[in-house]
Amino acid sequence: MRTELREAAVITVALALGGALLGVLWNWLAPRVPLVGDVVDGAWVVYLKDTEGEQSIGVDGTFTLLALAFGVVSALVVFLVRRRGGVPGVVALGVGGLLGSLLAWRLGVWLGPAQDVLAQAKDVGKGVTFSAPLKLAAKGALLAWPFSGVLVHLGLTALFGPRDPEPVGYGPHGEVR
Template identity: 80%
Template sequence: MSAPLTPPPPPHEHSARDAWQPPSDGHAAAPDPQRKTGHAEYPRHGRWYEQDGPGMKTEMREAAVTAVAVALGGVLLGVLWWWLAPRVPLVGDVVSGNWVVYLKDTEGEQAVGVDGTFSLLALGFGVVSALAVFLVRRRGGVPLVVALAVGGLLGSLLAWRIGVWLGPAQDVVAQARSAGKGVTFDAPLKLNAKGALLAWPFAALVLHLGLTALFGPRDPDHFPPPDPYVPQGPHGAASGS
């Protein structure tokens, strides 16, 4: 009596995940968010993205434009500083055949007012620039914040030099000779407190970071909320209340 014929063992069944299928309609197949590739991809508005936001080249280009635009505001700051800063009165005299220049009011605070005027104007420009940058690009980003700080510092330096250039001449002895002995004339515009140059970038950074934290866009939750727990009965069915 012959042994019963047994069917050959079935071939190894490959899962649908292992089988390669060509993309349909010329589009690549959507990636599986559960695939263990070291990072997950998540859908947004019907598309798949590995990271949010524009590319680094776009961010760097926008940051460069922002830095230049903010720095150019230093021209207006310099003009306002020259126009609004108090004047420091000087007077010239001849001692032993040489011209000597003195402060007319030794107890005056005009020099302090010059530094204070620059600082207050710089703080205002920092507020305006931070608000303008935030309204133009709410998303923010590290390159944009750095560009805002660099632009504010460059704008302060530009304003300082423009104000000095528009102010009285730096040669006070020549001014005293031109004005005459005992005649009052204005001292050159001078920024004694160099820390005032940081008022613009500091104010811009603080306000921009605050606006971004309060009103900036929020990153969406990549993972869906977990399913609510439903207690199971003795036979696997959900137990009633």
């Protein structure tokens, strides 16, 4: 049991640190939401440049798809390294994936455009387009990595994992198996 717990701790830490890569990829691949600043009655206001644009949904979708891919890859790696199931390994996949997602979310926001939209609008000037900060509106996307990792690992274990030996006993008609 100690070996399994040690492996689970390593899996959790490795996946949590893998969240840094997810955060960098999300920042790099996510579409930018264009904003424009204007002065109305002496005060700065910021508007979406394209009110019908789907970039903000694309930001969430990019994070979700990347997190799903990270879950599949992490489950595959864990299964290939361990070649068996076990509760600690599956829990480590879930917890590590969630920690990795949280790190990716915060790192992506930190690496992305500045959070102070009004200051950014004043810097670029009236009527000039600039990018909105990265924002994960669909917080459920944080669960994509842990869920996909656990489900894929359980599927791989069910399909290719070691089998329990058939129990010795009596069949339905009294015959010995």
